[in-house]
Amino acid sequence: MGGQAMHETGRAGDVDILISGAQVISPGEGQPLVVPKGDIAVAGSAIVFVGPSPAPERFSGAARVIDASGLIAMPGFVNAHTHAAMTLFRGFADDMPLMEWLSQKIWPAEAHLAADDVYWGSMLACVEMIRAGVTTFADMYFFMDETAKAVERTGIRASLSRGLIGTAPGSDRALAEGRELCERWNGACGGRITAMLGPHAPYTCPRDFLEKVMGSASELGVGMHIHLAETEGEVRECKNLHGGLSPIELMDSYGLFEFPVLAAHCVHVSEKDIGILGAKGVGVAHNPGCNMKIASGIAPIPRMLEAGVRVGLGTDGAASNNNLDLLEEARIAAFLHKLASNDPTVLPAHQALYLATLGSARALRLDAEVGSLEAGKKADIILMDSTGPHMYPHHDVFSHIVYSARSCDVRTVIVDGEVVMEDGVLTTVDEREVLARAEERAQALSMAR
Numbered sequence: 236m237g238g239q240a241m242h243e244t245g246r247a248g249d250v251d252i253l254i255s256g257a258q259v260i261s262p263g264e265g266q267p268l269v270v271p272k273g274d275i276a277v278a279g280s281a282i283v284f285v286g287p288s289p290a291p292e293r294f295s296g297a298a299r300v301i302d303a304s305g306l307i308a309m310p311g312f313v314n315a316h317t318h319a320a321m322t323l324f325r326g327f328a329d330d331m332p333l334m335e336w337l338s339q340k341i342w343p344a345e346a347h348l349a350a351d352d353v354y355w356g357s358m359l360a361c362v363e364m365i366r367a368g369v370t371t372f373a374d375m376y377f378f379m380d381e382t383a384k385a386v387e388r389t390g391i392r393a394s395l396s397r398g399l400i401g402t403a404p405g406s407d408r409a410l411a412e413g414r415e416l417c418e419r420w421n422g423a424c425g426g427r428i429t430a431m432l433g434p435h436a437p438y439t440c441p442r443d444f445l446e447k448v449m450g451s452a453s454e455l456g457v458g459m460h461i462h463l464a465e466t467e468g469e470v471r472e473c474k475n476l477h478g479g480l481s482p483i484e485l486m487d488s489y490g491l492f493e494f495p496v497l498a499a500h501c502v503h504v505s506e507k508d509i510g511i512l513g514a515k516g517v518g519v520a521h522n523p524g525c526n527m528k529i530a531s532g533i534a535p536i537p538r539m540l541e542a543g544v545r546v547g548l549g550t551d552g553a554a555s556n557n558n559l560d561l562l563e564e565a566r567i568a569a570f571l572h573k574l575a576s577n578d579p580t581v582l583p584a585h586q587a588l589y590l591a592t593l594g595s596a597r598a599l600r601l602d603a604e605v606g607s608l609e610a611g612k613k614a615d616i617i618l619m620d621s622t623g624p625h626m627y628p629h630h631d632v633f634s635h636i637v638y639s640a641r642s643c644d645v646r647t648v649i650v651d652g653e654v655v656m657e658d659g660v661l662t663t664v665d666e667r668e669v670l671a672r673a674e675e676r677a678q679a680l681s682m683a684r
């Protein structure tokens with residue numbers, strides 16, 4: 236599938252990493268890139284060459300050469316929606332309806348969370364995601380300085396937002412924290428961290444509060460990350476309260492979509508809603524695993540893609556998924572939409588992989604930097620083992636990755652030109668310490684309740 240293509244920039248002579256002899260693939264807007272035996276050269280944080288092996292002579296003097304024979308090189312996965320520190324609540328409350336799960340279990344437990352918990356929960360999430368080949372994630376939670384520190388330390392890339400509940404006491408304080416997060420971290424770590432404001436949802440953020448959030452977004456020059464139209468009940472209630480307007484119509488009427496917006500879920504949407512999402516360039520984070528587990532419904536993703544909506548894939552928090560494995564999410568998305576539309580041609584493997592990489596990057600508006608392997612883009616690259624029995628025989632690499640590979644096939648992960656996992660070993664943190672500290676924090680939290 237796909238034609239071979241060669242990408243390079245003029246910059247050479249200072250190549251830090253040369254990945255040599257990999258099967259290189261990269262989903263694209265049109266034809267995906269496939270190089271059966273290819274090289275990738277990295278200088279600093281950027282890719283300077285992607286093409287058939289051997290790379291031209293001038294890229295050969297790399298400080299470090301990674302022999303990638305038997306490995307697939309592809310862009311890292313982009314998790315378009317999660318709540319990293321909720322790893323602490325993995326397996327804590329399952330098999331419940333969303334509102335009951337939130338109000339009876341999650342919100343009361345979260346009331347006990349301290350900054351240190353969020354740090355170790357976020358560290359656990361970063362470790363889990365790096366292991367699964369996720370190189371970028373979009374997060375919404377609180378104590379977000381702690382999540383930013385975990386991102387800084389582990390070397391992963393993230394777009395962070397402080398979740399804001401306008402109906403809760405202290406909402407102005409929360410907004411101030413959200414603004415501080417943007418001021419302190421947007422563009423930090425050489426641009427590896429970006430920030431947004433995070434109004435939680437229309438049903439928790441009344442108009443006057445959203446006006447303040449939009450005012451701040453305008454002053455700070457940042458976008459917003461919000462949950463939209465997740466359940467049927469939410470849409471029904473919104474229409475009852477707001478003269479028949481859906482959550483998406485309501486947010487549009489407030490002017491929210493004049494800003495860059497990343498909207499999680501968008502499960503219960505009308506044709507009119509889809510038209511608005513497409514026309515306003517709203518990024519949609521589709522979380523099929525979470526939507527299935529909570530039985531929220533099936534987002535009409537094939538229809539959104541037809542309408543040109545910027546769709547990406549997310550895991551949502553580990554309390555409702557229950558892992559942060561975006562490869563699994565790509566497979567679930569493909570299976571779900573084939574079944575829902577009674578059509579096996581819907582969401583083919585290469586398109587599911589596109590959603591998990593470049594599609595998510597577009598939803599986060601980070602596609603100029605990440606999401607595909609191209610000279611000039613950031614070096615966010617994963618190397619996946621293709622020698623396991625479940626990867627034989629070597630027919631279609633896109634089919635193998637989406638329908639057969641496991642995220643533990645990811646062997647090496649490079650983010651921003653830095654190797655953060657090398658042949659299965661994390662290089663930036665002591666993984667055993669992270670697991671032990673996260674376990675400790677989670678157990679202390681369950682004692683506190």
Ligand SMILES: [Zn+2]
Binds near residue numbers: 316462499552
């Ligand atoms: Zn969420």
